[in-house]
Amino acid sequence: MPWNLRNLRGGLALLGLLAGCQAATEPESHVSQPAPVRQERPATEQATAREGTSAPSAPQMTAAAPVDSSAQRAFDVLTTPGTSLDDWDAAQQQLLEMGAQAAPVLAAALRSEIPLQRESAATTLVLLGPDAAALATTELLQALNDDSDFVRANAAAALLQVPDQAARALPTLVQLLQARDSGLRQMAAMNLRSQPLAAESYLSEVLSQLEREAAVEVAVPLIELLGAMGPAASAAVSQLQPLATSADPQVSQAASLALQRVQGEIQQTQAELPAFE
Incomplete structure (x- = not known):
C-alpha cells in the first residue's frame, strides 16, 4: 500500500x-x-x-x-x-x-x-x-x-x-x-x-529536486530512492558523494548507503562481464 x-x-x-x-x-x-x-x-x-x-x-x-x-x-x-x-x-x-x-x-x-x-x-x-x-x-x-x-x-x-x-x-x-x-x-x-524501477524514467527530476531540497525528511527518501535504483542512478554519484559527508547524520548515512548500492552494483556488474582480449 x-x-x-x-x-x-x-x-x-x-x-x-x-x-x-x-x-x-x-x-x-x-x-x-x-x-x-x-x-x-x-x-x-x-x-x-x-x-x-x-x-x-x-x-x-x-x-x-x-x-x-x-x-x-x-x-x-x-x-x-x-x-x-x-x-x-x-x-x-x-x-x-x-x-x-x-x-x-x-x-x-x-x-x-x-x-x-x-x-x-x-x-x-x-x-x-x-x-x-x-x-x-x-x-x-x-x-x-x-x-x-x-x-x-x-x-x-x-x-x-x-x-x-x-x-x-x-x-x-x-x-x-x-x-x-x-x-x-x-x-x-x-x-x-x-x-524505484518505474521512477528511473524521472531520474533527472529527482536529482534536480534533491539538489534544492532543504527539508531532511524529504531529502532522505529521495536519496534512498537513488540507492534503490542501483546502477541506473550512476549519474547521481557526484551528487551523493558530498551528501555522504553531511553534518546531518540521517543524510550522511542515507547517502553513504546509496553510494554503496549504486557504485557497488556497478562494480559487481563490471566484474561479471567477460574479458575480451
Missing part, C-alpha cells in the same frame, strides 16, 4: 493528509508502501496515516455499484463541520472496518463539488488498501487532475496499490516533489521510493 501522511504524527496507524493540515513529522525509513496525505479531524486535533502492502487486483467499480447506507452515514459524519472528535473517530473507524464495502461511497465522493468530501474520500481510500482502491480506479484516475494538491496526492498514493496503475500515478508524484507543502513533498518522495 502507499505512503499517505496520516500517522506521521499519531492517531490511526495507517496513512492520510488533507488541506489545511500542518507538515507531518519524520516517517520511518525503509518502508516500501505508498502513503496518503493527512486528513483533518474536527475542532483542534488532526490525525495522519501510514502504510500498507500491495494486494491482488480487484474489479473496477461500475456506475451500478450498490451504495452501503451505513458507509454513507459514516462518511457524512466524517465530513460534517462541527462533528465531535469522538464521533469523527468512530465514523473513521467504521469506514476502515467496512473496507472495500465502503468504496462506492468514497468513489462517488471523489466527484463531489465540495473539496473536503473529495479530500476525505481520497485519503480514506488509501487507508482502506488495494481492494477498495481498485474498485474506485476510474474515479481515482480522474482525481489526478483535481484542483486540490491533497486530493491529487492521495489519489496517486491509492493508485500505487492497484496493479498496472502505478505508472499512471508517478507523474503526479514527481510534480508534487515541487509542492510548497513539505508534507506533500515528503509523501511524494516516500511513494516514489517504493517504485
Whole structure:
C-alpha cells in the first residue's frame, strides 16, 4: 500500500493528509508502501496515516455499484463541520472496518463539488488498501487532475496499490516533489521510493529536486530512492558523494548507503562481464 501522511504524527496507524493540515513529522525509513496525505479531524486535533502492502487486483467499480447506507452515514459524519472528535473517530473507524464495502461511497465522493468530501474520500481510500482502491480506479484516475494538491496526492498514493496503475500515478508524484507543502513533498518522495524501477524514467527530476531540497525528511527518501535504483542512478554519484559527508547524520548515512548500492552494483556488474582480449 502507499505512503499517505496520516500517522506521521499519531492517531490511526495507517496513512492520510488533507488541506489545511500542518507538515507531518519524520516517517520511518525503509518502508516500501505508498502513503496518503493527512486528513483533518474536527475542532483542534488532526490525525495522519501510514502504510500498507500491495494486494491482488480487484474489479473496477461500475456506475451500478450498490451504495452501503451505513458507509454513507459514516462518511457524512466524517465530513460534517462541527462533528465531535469522538464521533469523527468512530465514523473513521467504521469506514476502515467496512473496507472495500465502503468504496462506492468514497468513489462517488471523489466527484463531489465540495473539496473536503473529495479530500476525505481520497485519503480514506488509501487507508482502506488495494481492494477498495481498485474498485474506485476510474474515479481515482480522474482525481489526478483535481484542483486540490491533497486530493491529487492521495489519489496517486491509492493508485500505487492497484496493479498496472502505478505508472499512471508517478507523474503526479514527481510534480508534487515541487509542492510548497513539505508534507506533500515528503509523501511524494516516500511513494516514489517504493517504485524505484518505474521512477528511473524521472531520474533527472529527482536529482534536480534533491539538489534544492532543504527539508531532511524529504531529502532522505529521495536519496534512498537513488540507492534503490542501483546502477541506473550512476549519474547521481557526484551528487551523493558530498551528501555522504553531511553534518546531518540521517543524510550522511542515507547517502553513504546509496553510494554503496549504486557504485557497488556497478562494480559487481563490471566484474561479471567477460574479458575480451
